[in-house]
Amino acid sequence: MPRIFVDSGVVILAARGESPSREAALRLLEDPSAHFLTSPFIYLEIVPQAAFHRRDVELDFYQVYFRYAESCEDTAQIVQHAVRTSTRCGIAPMDALHVAAANLMQANLLITAEKPGKSIYRADNVQVRYYLEMS
DSSP: OOEEEEEEHHHHHHHOOOTTTHHHHHHHOOTTOOOOHHHHHHHHHHHHHHHHOOOOHHHHHHHHHHHHEEEEOOOOHHHHHHHHHHHHHOOOOOHHHHHHHHHHOOOOOEEEETTSGGGGOOOOOOEEEEGGGGG
């Protein structure tokens, strides 16, 4: 069973994106053979804003996702690892946190909504793929 870390952009697209982006993200998240991974930083990026704007259907979607995804809760270790990764690879700060969590959780793959060419693709400790390449 592949261990897949999904960034916040993919989860957001699955919850409220426009077709066909939403459909591609949903197909990915509905893969019964995948074991999904997350972190408190993914949660922070998406849940508080949905709650603030009272997007209840979206919040329900996120709650289901986070209930089933395995989370790396050691934020201090994620931050330490992210600083090293960002320094070594030049990855943007929030993306470095995601790469670090994925690496610490031994993800086979990190799937992102960031378009190819962004700094996250310079990660050297986890394979990064664009979510539309997964369809």
